[in-house]
Structure formats: C-alpha cells, structure tokens
Amino acid sequence: xxxxxxxxxxxxxxxxxxxxxxxxxxxxxxxxxxxxxxxxxxxxxxxxxxxxxxxxxxxxxxxxxxxxxxxxxxxxxxxxxxxxxxxxxxxxxxxxxxxxxxxxxxxxxxxxxxxxxxxxxxxxxxxxxxxxxxxxxxxxxxxxxxxxxxxxxxxxxxxxxxxxxxxxxxxxxxxxxxxxxxxxxxxxxxxxxxxxxxxxxxxxxxxxxxxxxxxxxxxxxxxxxxxxxxxxxxxxxxxxxxxxxxxxxxxxxxxxxxxxxxxxxxxxxxxxxxxxxxxxxxxxxxxxxxxx
Numbered sequence: 070x071x072x073x074x075x076x077x078x079x080x081x082x083x084x085x086x087x088x089x090x091x092x093x094x095x096x097x098x099x100x101x102x103x104x105x106x107x108x109x110x111x112x113x114x115x116x117x118x119x120x121x122x123x124x125x126x127x128x129x130x131x132x133x134x135x136x137x138x139x140x141x142x143x144x145x146x147x148x149x150x151x152x153x154x155x156x157x158x159x160x161x162x163x164x165x166x167x168x169x170x171x172x173x174x175x176x177x178x179x180x181x182x183x184x185x186x187x188x189x190x191x192x193x194x195x196x197x198x199x200x201x202x203x204x205x206x207x208x209x210x211x212x213x214x215x216x217x218x219x220x221x222x223x224x225x226x227x228x229x230x231x232x233x234x235x236x237x238x239x240x241x242x243x244x245x246x247x248x249x250x251x252x253x254x255x256x257x258x259x260x261x262x263x264x265x266x267x268x269x270x271x272x273x274x275x276x277x278x279x280x281x282x283x284x285x286x287x288x289x290x291x292x293x294x295x296x297x298x299x300x301x302x303x304x305x306x307x308x309x310x311x312x313x314x315x316x317x318x319x320x321x322x323x324x325x326x327x328x329x330x331x332x333x334x335x336x337x338x339x340x341x342x343x344x345x346x347x348x349x350x351x352x353x354x355x356x357x358x359x360x361x
Contacts, residue, residue, distance in 0.1 A: 071328055072328070073326050073328060074104045074105050075107045075108070075241070075326060076107065076108035076109070077314065077323075078093060078100060078114075078321050079287055079314050079319060079320050079321075080096060080111065080114070080287065081286065081319055086116060089114060089115045089116065093114050094141075096108075097145055099321045100323055103321075105323045106152065107152040107215065107217065108151050109154040109243045109284045110153070110154060111245050111246060112221060112245040113247055114156060115157065115158075116130050118286070119199075120194055120196045121195070122195065123198040128199070131158040131159060132160055134169055135171065138155065146176070147175070147177030151175055152212040153173045155171050155173065156221060157170070157171060161201075166200055166201060168199075169185065175212065175213040176213070180210045183208040184205050185202070185220075187227055207230060207233045216239060217241050217243060218234035218235065218239030218241070218279075220244055221246075222247055225246065228273060232277060239279060240280070240331060242280070242281045243283075246284060246285040246301075247285065249286075249297035250298050263298055267300065267313075271304045275306070275308040278334045278335040280303065280306055280328070282302075287299035287315075287316070287319060288317075296317070299318070302314065303324045305330060307330075311324050311326070
C-alpha cells in the first residue's frame, strides 16, 4: 500500500494497570474511527514509568508475551482491523525480564516481539536494574498495511539501530517512548533536550529514507519530579515534520503517510547507494585508540 494512516496515542498513566489499558483501548478505538490502520502506543503504557527507582516489587508489573495484554489487544485489533504496536514489561522467566514491544496484525494475529537493545542507566531512568538487553536482534514485521520496524526509546539515539532496521526492509520506523524533563530544570535546558531528541530521530528518517513515528507519554510522575514531555511526532523520509504533538495534553492523532516517498527520496538523495560498507569495520569496536 502506498498510503497508510498511522495513529499515535499520547497519554498519561496511573498506578492502575486496568485503567491504563482501558485508556489505551479508548485511544486505539478513536484512532481507528479516524481512519488509522496502524496504531502505536507509548513505552510501558500499562503502568507509571517505574524505573525511577530500583524496587524489587516493581517486577510484579511484568507479564508474559504473548500473554494477558496481547490477548486483550489482539481482540481489539481484529475487531477494528488495525495493527497495534504495544510496549510491555516482559517476564521471560524467573529473574529474567525485558522491555519488549509486541506487534498484533489487523486480524488479531500475534506477529512477534522486539526486545529493547539499548538499556539506559541514568538518574530516574534505572532500566538496567530491570531489563536484560534484547537478544532477538533488530526486527521487522510484515503487517497487513506495511512492513514496519519497531525500536524502543533509548534505541532512538543510535543510528546503527535505525540503519539496520531500515536495511531489513522497514518502511516505517516506530519508536514507543517514555522520556521527560526533571521539573527542576530551566526552560532552556528543556528545549535543548527535546530538540536533540527530535532531531536525532528525524536524522534517522533522512539517512534511511523512511518515515519515523515517535510516541511519547505525558503527565507528571515520580511525585511531581518528572514531567514527561509528550511531543510525539511524525517525520517524512527527508526529516520534515508531518505532525508534532503537544507537551502536556493527552491526544490521539492520525497522520497519513505516502510510502512511495521512500523511493523518491532515496533516488534523489542516494545515501544507500553511496555507502562504503567495505570501510565500516571499525564501527564494531567500542572505541578506536591509536595506541592500542
């Protein structure tokens, strides 16, 4: 299909998993009503962003994938004829957990999952305490409406992840996200951080000639210390913004993408043609020290 409508569900969350799931389903239904064919939810949408602290009781939030949440969303996908991209906290085995996104096709079929590869460990983002790095590699999913690639939050800062997923044939890169500002920060710092976040992802669109869809949460969490900055957006294959969400309002948005633009931009700006793959071996090193 040349034209595909994507839905972005940007929402705030509470500590009640059932409430969050109900809100997400409401958003999916609204997006579908407005013509969305692929709907992306934000990172870890069934809970508050719990990685602000290292607490063993938070492991109780995890679930199997496929499991209860994918079963619920599978029925919604089939009833609405939409693809759903759902970011969940996966319990793989006792003591083994991942930050994982499941993809459900428009007939409700579970197409598989992607496990987050890059795991941050920063103040208020202690993800290494909870998540084992992904071991499934980068993934693409052949959905009814498009061949999509899914990466998760911290993955969005790494051009290698976007490149590999695009080289695997992804027509759209989706990034479920949970990122915010410390409420103690000044406006200039907030603006700089958001612009960097958006710019790096738009650069992935340009370098790879694909649309990028990034869906973030909103709302105050962590006892008011963190404001998740929303700002969900869609970029065309040359980095132009097709949509940008607000920083503090829950909203459901539907944007139409023309996937034929990939061929147009890749033909006129042939970055893939001119790649010198014979010269890229050093990229597999952690750091290049002339003295080693």
